[in-house]
Amino acid sequence: MPAMLAAQFMGLPLSQSPASQPSFRLGLRSSPAVRARSLAPRVAASAAAVSAKPAVEAPLAADRTVVRIGLPSKGRMAEQTLSLLKSCQLSVRQLNPRQYTADVPLIPNLEVWFQRPKDIVRKLQSGDLDLGIVGFDIVSEYGKGNEDLVVVHDALEFGHCRLSLAVRCYPSTFIGTSLTILNWIFISEAVNFCDQLGDKFLREKGFKHVRFLSADGALESYPPMGMADAIVDLVSSGxxxxxxxxxxxEGGVVVESQATLVASRKSLHKRKGVLEITHELLERLEAHLRATAELMVTANMRGNSAEEVAERVLSQTSLCGLQGPTISPVYCRRDGKVDVEYYAINVVVPQKLLYKSIQQLRSIGGSGVLVTKLTYIFDEETPRWRNLLSELGL
Ligand SMILES: Nc1ncnc2c1ncn2[C@@H]1O[C@H](COP(=O)(O)OP(=O)(O)OP(=O)(O)O)[C@@H](O)[C@H]1O
Ligand SMILES: O=P(O)(O)OC[C@H]1O[C@H](OP(=O)(O)OP(=O)(O)O)[C@H](O)[C@@H]1O
Ligand SMILES: [Mg+2]
Known part of the structure; x- marks a missing residue:
């Protein structure tokens, strides 16, 4: 920031009217909605099609009997989505990489359609898809206010990023500057990745004088090129x-995002098979994601009885397992008689506590420790499923 402007800012009363502020430009990545607004009437129809809330409620295509899920066709989310499904034993079979459709052999009634993330949300709204995996940023941007979209799983643990407001680096006095103050010093034009979200956020924060630019990508180049003062874009590693x-x-995060499983409420209610498939997907996803954070530890321990071994195991903070350790006798034959001298301990421990658990096991006489990865941890019923049923009034 030029010294003069900095000085001007320092003496600026916060009640000063926006009209008297220095002009500030912010760069946003354009969505088709915004581009369409500035184009000829020929494209007005597509603008309506992408508006956050369809004017006319989309009918359910009654003749379709197969259930459809939309998965990201390209970009960083595509590969991670397929790999997550594979980890849930739901490998997607795509005969040709140029084909937009595929299937999941384990769920015969499910059809996969590879689509751009924003198209997945639009097609859920139009009734052409029943389920989808997309970033929460896209759900918020393109599905905002649409009652028909239901987030079934809000934390698929990949695609972590945030939609955030960023500005050029100015002298350290301004680093950590709050939104309110920045508002007065230098944003008059901004580039926005998520038009609806970015625009609403900045207006609500009082940036009423900001002019938004449209851009298709590389938003970070706008400020250094002198084309905008700020950007609203996705940030992950920074x-x-x-x-x-x-x-x-500081305070400029518009939305925190990660991959989510989304469904059409109408499909869940009316299309045969959607609720059942959603239940299976949700159960597998939850069980898998839960299992990735845990490990199964098995060890042998000398003891007089299962209870006595249990006392020792339960005295250790990291060996309590999900409900408690499983302790079973190890039978051996001695002098012609079946005898029990050792007990096998099975306990599920959080990955991050693995080494501590091993140390604790050894300290109470555990030996021959085996560590196994878990594929699934199924709970009795997932809270997300209960929430979904209650959201659907079922
Ligand atoms: N840097 C990032 N780190 C993690 N997740 C990200 C990052 N950038 C984007 N995402 C997530 O991935 C989703 C898809 O982004 P991606 O860049 O793959 O496609 P896109 O930007 O919509 O398409 P295109 O780049 O062709 O315009 C985003 O909506 C967001 O949820
Ligand atoms: O904080 P980082 O880890 O650096 O990631 C942030 C970048 O990732 C996304 O861009 P992407 O790579 O998808 O390119 P795009 O702008 O062409 O979509 C986003 O638009 C940012 O530019
Ligand atoms: Mg991108």
């Missing part, structure tokens, strides 16, 4: 911002 000399603003 590398792109840093490499382009930009900084996030």
């Amino acid at each position: 590398t792109t911002l840093r490499e382009n000399n930009l900084k996030e603003i």
Whole structure:
């Protein structure tokens, strides 16, 4: 920031009217909705089609008997989505990489359609898809206010990012500057990745004077090129911002995002098989995601009885398992008689406590420790399923 403007800012009363502020430009990545607004009437129809809330409620295509799920066709989410499904034993079979459709052999009534993330949300709204896996940022941007979209699983543990406001790096006095203050000093134009979200966020924060630009990508290049003062874009590691000399603003996070499983409420209610498939997907996803954080530890321990071994195991903080350790006798034949001298202990421990658990096991006489990865941990019923049923009034 030029010294003069900095000085001007320091003496600026916060009640000063926006009209008297220095002009500030912010860069946003354009969505088809915004581009369509500025194009000829020929494209007005597509603009309506992408509006956050369809004017006319989409009918359910009654003749379709197969259930459809939309998966990201390209980009960083595509590969991770397929790998998550594979980890849930739901491998997607795509005969040809150029084909937009595929299937999941384990769920015969499920058809996979590879689509761009924003198209997945639009097609859920139009009734052409029943389920989808997309980032929460896209659900918020394109599905906002649409009652027909239901987030079935909100934390699939990949695609973590945040939609955030960032500005050029100014002298350290301004780093950590709050939104309110920044508002007065230098944003007059911004580039926005998520038009609806970015626009609403900044207006609500009082950035009424900001002019939004449309852009298709590489938003981080706008401020250094002098085309905008700020950007509203996705940030994950922060590398792109840093490499382009930009900084996030304190309090400038518009939305936190990660991959989600989304469904059409109408499909869940009316299309045969959707609720059952959603239940299976949800159960497998939950059970798998839960299992990735845990390990199964098995060890042998000398003891006089299962209870006595249990006392020792339960005296250790990291060996309590999900409900408690499973302790079973190890039978051996001695002097012609079946005898029990050792007990096998099975206990599920959090991955991050593995080494501590091993140390605790050894300290109470455990030996021959085996550690196994878990594929699934199924609970009695997942809270997300109960929530979904109650959200659907079922
Ligand atoms: N840097 C990132 N780290 C983690 N997740 C991200 C990141 N950027 C985007 N995402 C997530 O991935 C989703 C898809 O982004 P991606 O860049 O693959 O496609 P896109 O930007 O919509 O398409 P395109 O780049 O062709 O315009 C985003 O909606 C967001 O949820
Ligand atoms: O904080 P980081 O880890 O650096 O990630 C942030 C970048 O990732 C996304 O871009 P992407 O790579 O998808 O390119 P795009 O702008 O062409 O979509 C996003 O739009 C940012 O530019
Ligand atoms: Mg991208």
